[in-house]
Amino acid sequence: xxxxxxxxxxxxxxxxxxHLAVDAIxxxxxxxxxxxxxxxxxxxxxxxxxxxxxxxxxxxxxITINGIDLLDRPRLAKAEIGYLPEQPPVYxxxxxxxxxxxxxxxxxxxxxxxxxxxARAKQRCGLEQVSRRLIxxxxxxxxxxxxxxxxxxxxxxxxxxxEPTVGLDPNQIRDxxxxxxxxxxxxxxxxxxxILPEVQATCSRVQIINRGKLVFSETMxxxxxQLTSQILVLETRAPLNTDTLLQIDGVDNIETLTDHRVxxxxxxxxxAGTIAACVATQEWGLVELALDRQTLEQVFVDLTCSxxxxxxxxxx
Amino acid sequence: xxxxxxxxxxxxxxxxxxxxxILAVLQLIIAYLFLTQLDTYMLLxxxxxxxxxxxxxxxxxxxxxxxxxxxxxxxxxxxxxxxxFSDEKRNxxxxxxxSAPVSMTDIVVGKFLGVTLFxxxxxxxxxxxxxxxxxxxxxxxxxxAAGVLGLALLFASFAAIGVFMSSLTExxxxxxxxxxxxxxxxxxxxxxxxxxxxVSELFRYLSLQSHLQSFLxxxxxxxxxxxxxxxxxTFLILGIRRLDQQRLTG
Numbered sequence: 001x002x003x004x005x006x007x008x009x010x011x012x013x014x015x016x017x018x019h020l021a022v023d024a025i026x027x028x029x030x031x032x033x034x035x036x037x038x039x040x041x042x043x044x045x046x047x048x049x050x051x052x053x054x055x056x057x058x059x060x061x062x063i064t065i066n067g068i069d070l071l072d073r074p075r076l077a078k079a080e081i082g083y084l085p086e087q088p089p090v091y092x093x094x095x096x097x098x099x100x101x102x103x104x105x106x107x108x109x110x111x112x113x114x115x116x117x118x119a120r121a122k123q124r125c126g127l128e129q130v131s132r133r134l135i136x137x138x139x140x141x142x143x144x145x146x147x148x149x150x151x152x153x154x155x156x157x158x159x160x161x162x163e164p165t166v167g168l169d170p171n172q173i174r175d176x177x178x179x180x181x182x183x184x185x186x187x188x189x190x191x192x193x194x195i196l197p198e199v200q201a202t203c204s205r206v207q208i209i210n211r212g213k214l215v216f217s218e219t220m221x222x223x224x225x226q227l228t229s230q231i232l233v234l235e236t237r238a239p240l241n242t243d244t245l246l247q248i249d250g251v252d253n254i255e256t257l258t259d260h261r262v263x264x265x266x267x268x269x270x271x272a273g274t275i276a277a278c279v280a281t282q283e284w285g286l287v288e289l290a291l292d293r294q295t296l297e298q299v300f301v302d303l304t305c306s307x308x309x310x311x312x313x314x315x316x
Numbered sequence: 317x318x319x320x321x322x323x324x325x326x327x328x329x330x331x332x333x334x335x336x337x338i339l340a341v342l343q344l345i346i347a348y349l350f351l352t353q354l355d356t357y358m359l360l361x362x363x364x365x366x367x368x369x370x371x372x373x374x375x376x377x378x379x380x381x382x383x384x385x386x387x388x389x390x391x392x393x394x395x396x397x398x399x400x401f402s403d404e405k406r407n408x409x410x411x412x413x414x415s416a417p418v419s420m421t422d423i424v425v426g427k428f429l430g431v432t433l434f435x436x437x438x439x440x441x442x443x444x445x446x447x448x449x450x451x452x453x454x455x456x457x458x459x460x461a462a463g464v465l466g467l468a469l470l471f472a473s474f475a476a477i478g479v480f481m482s483s484l485t486e487x488x489x490x491x492x493x494x495x496x497x498x499x500x501x502x503x504x505x506x507x508x509x510x511x512x513x514x515v516s517e518l519f520r521y522l523s524l525q526s527h528l529q530s531f532l533x534x535x536x537x538x539x540x541x542x543x544x545x546x547x548x549x550t551f552l553i554l555g556i557r558r559l560d561q562q563r564l565t566g
Contacts, residue, residue: 050411053414054414054563075418078417081415085408087408102320
């Protein structure tokens with residue numbers, strides 16, 4: 001697959017008065033990538049997105065979109081972007097069709113292609129049934145979908161979505177995630193969210209921002225590898241004998257949690273089968289034997305909470 | 317691109333009942349004034365007939381009418397312009413324009429043109445009244461045209477000032493009040509207690525109203541045209557700067 005770099009962000013800074021909201025963030029986004037932005041509230045996710053889309057000017061740094069410098073040639077660069085802000089920028093007095101037509105004109109979609117572009121965006125976001133309704137009368141979920149339709153209407157190379165699934169019901173969330181994955185095949189996508197499973201379901205790369213700094217950036221694949229740890233948790237009805245367990249091939253180390261529960265670190269292939277057999281012969285009564293998976297949530301909490309506490313110590 | 321934004325702005329105005337209400341109310345008031353003015357003329361006419369070079373129907377009916385239209389719009393323009401930017405900021409729809417491939421100039425000029433077109437429409441409807449006189453008498457069309465041009469420039473200035481004021485705040489009412497304040501100040505700035513002689517030249521130049529007077533007398537003076545154009549350009553540039561500055565400060 002062609003891996004053209006669509007967004008290049010270099011040493012981006014943003015101050016609000018004396019408050020540093022974005023601190024030296026640099027990253028790249030290639031074609032065919034879905035990049036998930038994670039971070040606690042006020043971490044600088046939205047600010048970063050607003051800067052990439054030209055809604056805010058950075059205090060310092062460079063943003064290049066599909067090879068075009070955003071600050072030097074904003075008009076050309078903005079034509080490559082579709083953006084859904086935190087609050088969908090919809091006019092409540094317009095019907096869905098009127099609104100999308102206006103957006104198409106603003107994005108210079110040629111008059112011959114407008115109809116086709118609008119029909120495709122409506123179909124992708126499931127808006128065909130509400131074309132002629134006033135946006136103000138639609139539910140929050142539909143308004144959100146109108147916002148997404150607006151962002152993908154002009155077939156931009158980069159789509160930036162700030163919390164796209166807020167206010168949607170579980171079915172719609174599934175649809176939108178499917179849409180994001182589908183778009184991700186040909187476009188570059190950045191999405192921010194608080195919902196961690198969403199990142200695991202849709203993204204090919206994850207970045208965690210905390211207090212304006214990029215603290216974590218991994219592809220989903222290497223993250224998966226990191227998350228599947230080499231630890232088994234075993235619980236039995238009868239008290240355990242750790243010495244017997246240590247005899248098993250591959251088990252290096254055992255932490256005793258209670259008399260009945262242990263954590264076993266292993267190397268190489270998963271020794272769960274041998275362990276189960278051992279438990280059976282010893283007649284301990286197996287209650288639980290499972291891989292102790294580290295979740296993305298743990299990574300998130302580790303990175304964002306520890307940073308915050310060290311920050312406080314420094315301040316004190 | 318400018319026209320796309322202008323057309324949207326104009327259509328948006330007609331989506332709310334406010335624009336329709338303003339058109340209807342103004343039409344009613346001006347019609348009443350037009351009729352009283354006409355009455356005055358009917359009373360004066362026998363006496364005027366004997367005088368050489370006496371003022372005609374255009375001077376007695378149309379000119380005062382245009383003057384009143386100008387002042388009435390000063391009261392009403394803020395209600396139209398107040399929403400232009402403050403509503404967009406409040407509903408967070410401004411980011412649609414900011415992330416679209418259009419420049420700040422396109423946005424501000426587009427909004428300005430949309431509002432100005434609405435004012436022109438209003439002017440056109442009101443002008444139907446004095447023009448209807450031409451069915452029964454002959455009008456001084458040149459004088460009337462000068463008056464209409466003066467009013468058009470005045471209305472465009474109202475629009476430019478209103479659009480700028482609206483970009484300053486998220487509250488439409490604050491935008492309306494401050495627009496009204498500034499317009500009224502510019503209208504009365506050359507009024508002083510001591511009569512004509514005491515007015516400073518600067519204040520007289522700044523007055524929105526004094527420049528309108530010569531147009532209403534049928535005088536097309538490039539100095540007056542330049543005044544309005546300068547005023548419009550100044551406030552449009554201020555509006556563009558304001559939007560740019562908001563991108564910097566957030």
